[in-house]
Amino acid sequence: METPVYDFLVDYAEKNGLRAHMPGHKGKAPDERLSELFRLDITEIAGADSLFEADGIIAQSERNTAALYGSAASAFSAGGSTLCIQAMLAIMKMEGRRIIAARNVHRAFLNAAALLGLDVEWVLPHYSGGILSGELALTDVEEALAASDKPACFYVTSPDYTGRLADIAGLAEVCRRHGARLIVDGAHGAHLAFFEKNLHPIALGADTCCDSFHKMLPALTGAAVLHTFREEYAPLLKQAMSLFGSTSPSYLIMASLDLCNRYIAENIRDDIARALTQIAELKGSFAGRLLFAEGDPFHITVRAAESGFCGTELAALLRSSGVECEYADDELLILLLAPFSEAGDFRRLRTALESAVAGASPREKKNGSISVKLPRMACTIREAAFSASEEIAVEAAEGRICASVKVPCPPAVPIAVSGEIIDRDCIEIFRQYGIKTVLVVRER
Numbered sequence: 001m002e003t004p005v006y007d008f009l010v011d012y013a014e015k016n017g018l019r020a021h022m023p024g025h026k027g028k029a030p031d032e033r034l035s036e037l038f039r040l041d042i043t044e045i046a047g048a049d050s051l052f053e054a055d056g057i058i059a060q061s062e063r064n065t066a067a068l069y070g071s072a073a074s075a076f077s078a079g080g081s082t083l084c085i086q087a088m089l090a091i092m093k094m095e096g097r098r099i100i101a102a103r104n105v106h107r108a109f110l111n112a113a114a115l116l117g118l119d120v121e122w123v124l125p126h127y128s129g130g131i132l133s134g135e136l137a138l139t140d141v142e143e144a145l146a147a148s149d150k151p152a153c154f155y156v157t158s159p160d161y162t163g164r165l166a167d168i169a170g171l172a173e174v175c176r177r178h179g180a181r182l183i184v185d186g187a188h189g190a191h192l193a194f195f196e197k198n199l200h201p202i203a204l205g206a207d208t209c210c211d212s213f214h215k216m217l218p219a220l221t222g223a224a225v226l227h228t229f230r231e232e233y234a235p236l237l238k239q240a241m242s243l244f245g246s247t248s249p250s251y252l253i254m255a256s257l258d259l260c261n262r263y264i265a266e267n268i269r270d271d272i273a274r275a276l277t278q279i280a281e282l283k284g285s286f287a288g289r290l291l292f293a294e295g296d297p298f299h300i301t302v303r304a305a306e307s308g309f310c311g312t313e314l315a316a317l318l319r320s321s322g323v324e325c326e327y328a329d330d331e332l333l334i335l336l337l338a339p340f341s342e343a344g345d346f347r348r349l350r351t352a353l354e355s356a357v358a359g360a361s362p363r364e365k366k367n368g369s370i371s372v373k374l375p376r377m378a379c380t381i382r383e384a385a386f387s388a389s390e391e392i393a394v395e396a397a398e399g400r401i402c403a404s405v406k407v408p409c410p411p412a413v414p415i416a417v418s419g420e421i422i423d424r425d426c427i428e429i430f431r432q433y434g435i436k437t438v439l440v441v442r443e444r
């Protein structure tokens with residue numbers, strides 16, 4: 001597959017012309033180790049196209065991505081899925097739709113809701129293993145959509161942080177019945193289109209979906225794509241993204257998206273087939289000792305507490321063997337591999353996990369189910385997010401209004417949302433996640 005953006009950068013660097021244009025580094029790195037990157041880093045010069053008004057090499061590369069994903073249009077983002085989420089929600093605002101969302105959203109969603117002044121109606125998943133993940137009942141979604149007095153959209157994160165996949169086909173059907181749009185935060189799922197059975201939200205009936213290519217594919221951090229299934233949204237993708245995105249999107253990031261097209265077209269299916277065998281072998285070798293969460297196979301999520309271990313202890317032991325995990329808490333250990341991971345990586349992980357399990361102190365097995373209630377709302381997300389705020393100890397926060405979602409990333413799933421009144425249950429969950437302070441609206 002052609003790589004027009006990458007090819008342009010290489011050609012331009014090889015011409016070795018005088019760069020009487022931005023950026024100020026002029027193609028030279030202040031540190032030798034970064035020299036190739038700086039040589040290829042350019043801005044919107046003649047022939048380089050322009051992301052938000054693309055009709056040249058960027059548009060050509062985006063069409064390649066759309067063909068690979070079977071979307072009506074796919075737009076590049078150099079601002080991660082965060083920018084795509086802002087754009088998806090902006091389009092829903094343009095259509096005057098009510099936003100109904102599964103609660104385990106990433107904070108990028110909440111920030112976008114604050115910026116756009118959106119009110120959100122929540123559907124609570126039936127959580128298990130903490131607040132990161134839960135089973136979403138289609139009946140709960142149907143009920144929320146049926147009760148809406150205006151056109152709505154349903155927003156869901158799938159895969160979620162632990163790799164759990166929502167029933168996108170089922171949700172799409174429910175949304176269709178109610179004239180609602182299905183919007184998917186697929187930040188963790190760029191590879192899903194290339195399994196033997198296509199599991200990508202766009203193939204399963206979502207209206208729009210974002211993928212952080214940088215999370216699951218060989219792309220630079222910040223590389224993401226916003227896809228839509230609807231022809232009428234195609235021109236809106238860029239219009240909405242340009243409201244929030246930098247006017248100087250990184251060409252290195254865009255070139256890495258461009259190169260992903262070739263990787264997908266030529267290699268990903270073989271890589272996935274090989275990796276799936278290795279993941280199955282890895283999990284099989286821990287049968288009877290470790291429980292793994294279901295969902296996307298590349299999220300190797302150990303249900304540590306239910307297996308009789310502490311996730312953070314396993315993570316520390318892995319670190320001492322040179323393996324850094326994606327995330328760990330008392331309940332879970334998330335190990336994130338990718339189609340691009342090499343055969344040796346899986347073997348190395350298996351050996352390190354063996355030694356971590358052997359070295360960890362066993363605990364009483366604990367069922368990770370958690371019951372979460374929605375806190376009461378005192379004001380809108382936007383009002384709270386843009387109020388004067390102060391940071392106080394979680395213990396002193398009972399009854400105070402949450403100003404901003406100050407949760408570490410990862411996993412960045414909210415316990416209380418801006419505008420909600422922090423109650424005892426929230427405080428208990430903050431404590432469980434080791435969060436010691438919270439931003440609250442300053443009282444007058």
Ligand SMILES: Cc1ncc(COP(=O)(O)O)c(C=O)c1O
Pocket residue numbers: 079080081082083106108157160161185187188212222224409410
């Ligand atoms: C579920 C989810 N959605 C959205 C985001 C934001 O994506 P990005 O970092 O590509 O902007 C993240 C980042 O971790 C995420 O985990």
